[in-house]
Amino acid sequence: xxxxxxxxxxxxxxxxxxxxxxxxxxxxxxxxxxxxxxxxxxxxxxxxxxxxxxxxxxxxxxxxxxxxxxxxxxxxxxxxxxxxxxxxxxxxxxxxxxxxxxxxxxxxxxxxxxxxxxxxxxxxxxxxxxxxxxxxxxxxxxxxxxxxxxxxxxxxxxx
Ligand code: FES
Numbered sequence: 070x071x072x073x074x075x076x077x078x079x080x081x082x083x084x085x086x087x088x089x090x091x092x093x094x095x096x097x098x099x100x101x102x103x104x105x106x107x108x109x110x111x112x113x114x115x116x117x118x119x120x121x122x123x124x125x126x127x128x129x130x131x132x133x134x135x136x137x138x139x140x141x142x143x144x145x146x147x148x149x150x151x152x153x154x155x156x157x158x159x160x161x162x163x164x165x166x167x168x169x170x171x172x173x174x175x176x177x178x179x180x181x182x183x184x185x186x187x188x189x190x191x192x193x194x195x196x197x198x199x200x201x202x203x204x205x206x207x208x209x210x211x212x213x214x215x216x217x218x219x220x221x222x223x224x225x226x227x228x
Contacts, residue, residue: 070098070121071097071099071124071186072124072126073128073182074103074109075100075103075126075128076102076106076128076130077104077105079131079134079172079174080106083175083177084100085175086174086175088175090175092175092176092179093179095183098185098186105135105136105141106130106140106167111147114151118195121197123164124165124185124189125164125166126185127144129169130171131170151165
């Protein structure tokens with residue numbers, strides 16, 4: 070799965086336009102709208118990977134076009150810092166990328182998602198996602214074992 074942090078004014082509008090234009094792009098992207106990419110912190114990017122996403126897109130306004138003046142420039146620096154940190158923990162820095170586009174760039178938004186999808190497909194699933202899946206599986210097994218020992222009945226929603 071790819072998460073796309075999109076600024077409300079440009080990238081989110083471009084994503085909306087791509088939908089209106091009925092452009093096809095991989096459906097494994099989840100779009101999160103932000104008022105500005107300047108709201109992005111390095112820990113948000115790392116937390117996304119901790120939760121098992123395979124790639125992250127940060128998409129903001131064109132340089133010089135940020136509605137909060139320098140938000141997109143700040144975001145670019147934070148994305149660069151996140152790349153360094155990913156490298157330090159052994160994850161490919163290419164899994165996170167910053168893009169700039171205008172609200173009229175519906176076609177470009179679809180192309181960005183397709184490009185990241187291809188890139189992630191070549192890198193393979195995030196090793197953190199595999200660990201997350203194993204941990205969840207083990208936690209679920211542990212929970213089932215605990216409920217068996219205690220005689221407690223649990224619905225799958227309760228896990
Ligand atoms: Fe779009 Fe700042 S308002 S990146």
